[in-house]
Amino acid sequence: MKCDVERNRAVVNPLGASAPPLSNPAARTRPGPAAEPVVALQQQLAKAVTGDRGALTALPGAPALDRRDQFLTLLAVYDLHTAPLEQVGDTARFQHHPAVAAVKSRLEVGWLDQLEAAWQGAGGLAEASTAERAVTAMRSVAARDRLPAAYKWLAKDASWPELVEFLALEGGPDGGFDDLVSACQVGLSGSAKVELAQNYWDEMGNGDPAAVHTVLHNELVAAIAMPHIPREQLPVAALERAALGGLLATNRWLQPEMLGALGLLELQAGPRCRLVLQAFNRLGAPAAAYPFYLEHAEVDPRHGKDWLEKAVGPTVAKHPGWGPRIVKGAWWRSTINLAFFQGLHRQLNAPQDQTLSAA
């Protein structure tokens, strides 16, 4: 049994996660004759953004304890850039503080090295420097894992509590997508700009406040009493999945990768949402649970097609060098997403073997 767990962990973190997953202690000690308490980097950051001079000074050289600490820290930094002000309050003043920027850059460099190394194994997908090749490669990446086993299990076998837990962890097919689209369109022009604007307007319910996608998701949450799972309790794969949006949205030079990652999300969302709807039908979900997934099941196939034909194609025709990078961003998103769903599927099917926090 131990071997299974260890093998599964290796799949959950395929992008360089050699360190064993750890639980999330506030602080721990390292073995040795003079064991010093080791404070998690996320906690040092939390202290630094209150203006604590000692914590700010120590921050640039402080290491993350593990991958969990690395992604919790990065997510906290991304909050300073993109979270609602009422959530981050005055700490947002430290968004560009040199000490915070140093930690962000250091953690991202290590992570990007892992992502790049994984991408090197993706084969011929990198040969995408024409519009036609880039669009074909994007379709190929999307088709690779369009329907993870977790969604098939959800449609056919999951119990109601398992469905609710799955959706709580999934967070919708495109959580935070509206802000990501708005960040991605900065500096684009022509057909790509118009397509991202159209996509954003759909996210906004085409001007109907009651049809804004986040409003529909809030109604889903209320309808099925979906619990809020604190970030600290999420599996590492879920943290990495969430952090990818922050990485792409806060690094202007990664705009091509962001265009690919968001397009990939659109290409894969429709069929997955249809399987969620099958689960709703099978389990008798309340009516108010449907609109969010109905909307995405219907509109996202069009979003994916238009993203390729009106945003990716024209952009690569204009900037051929963007082609491989757009496909790379799609591959990153696909791979990180799949690792998350594989871990989630195992967790919900074999809770006695491992805990979410260990995945």
Ligand SMILES: [Fe+2]
């Ligand atoms: Fe949406």
Ligand SMILES: [Fe+2]
């Ligand atoms: Fe969409």
